[in-house]
Amino acid sequence: MQQIQLPRMSYPFPSLVNQFAEQANDQNTLWAQTFGLLKTEAALARFRKAKFAWLVARTFPNARYEELCILANFNTWLFLHDDLCDEAQLGKQASDLQAVTDYFTEILTGEIAEPDRGGPFAAALADIWQRILPFSLPAWRLRFIRSMEEYFKACRWEANNRAQGLAPGVADYVIMRPYTGALFVDLELIPLSDRTDLPDHVLQHSMVQRLALACNNIVCWTNDIMSCRKEAEQGDVHNLVLAIMHERNLPMQDAINETVRMHDEEVRIFAALEKLLPSFDPVTDEELLRYVGVLRSWITGNYDWSVLDTGRYQATPVPVTTPR
DSSP: OOOOOEEOOOOSSOOOOOTTHHHHHHHHHHHHHHTTOOOSHHHHHHHHHHOHHHHHHHHSTTOOHHHHHHHHHHHHHHHHHHHHHHHSGGGGOHHHHHHHHHHHHHHHHTOOSOGGGGOHHHHHHHHHHHHHGGGOOHHHHHHHHHHHHHHHHHHHHHHHHHHHTOOOOHHHHHHHHHHHTOHHHHHHTHHHHHOOOOOHHHHTSHHHHHHHHHHHHHHHHHHHHHHHHHHHHHTOOOSHHHHHHHHHTOOHHHHHHHHHHHHHHHHHHHHHHHTSOOOOOHHHHHHHHHHHHHHHHHHHHHHHIIIIIOOSSOOOEEOOOOOO
């Protein structure tokens, strides 16, 4: 494996941490153990090193303790489900994955009466959903379920690629990455963390949508940069660095530099757009500011978690000059 350098990112946004980070981290470990998601001492050790709850503490800095625990448990579920798809045979079998994800969707829609029979992942998801319901309205639940279905569809796209030995091109990968990363799902949870209730016409406004997409791209492409060595060693191709590397026949370092250039352009777009957002009414404008604040926290918090907290990526960025 060739030697690479990961450039150190910087953002024009504050880095914040939720005051309940440590307590949520303890609760999250106990929750994962209770639902049988950590079956061995080695799995528990990896889990403790990953510090998934700290990601949520950095990205939802204003959440109250109860909501922060729900968010931590849900993101833990997403990470462990992602690992199951990436590293196990399930991630290469689109038809089997379809049955599993359909079952998960039916838990959310209330069609499964006894989700505990579906195994640890089903029981854990059902627990999260039951704790979310008291905080949510029917219209929001439909939106959240639709985002989850898009995430599951993207997981099956990856599984089909693995089964057929297909490496996605850069254009296709950029289109699908916002869905495989599940960040659109996480952004649906902003009302839970920050008590916002933006109407659909605001969430669907073209500038708000592009702002959310820029946040998504920044976060997901940062993850791709941080994890490119690990995923290359595992033989996975679902990574922007690796897609650029293969499509353009570049050394990994050059592909990293190009990914950083794309990432930096999205940061500039985000910073410009947030200054141009339209005004709706005083109450909506205040809620939109809180919504944008969480997007900012996702950008800085995801990176800070990657380099300061978690042992998931085992990568140390260094300050290097990259072409613009």
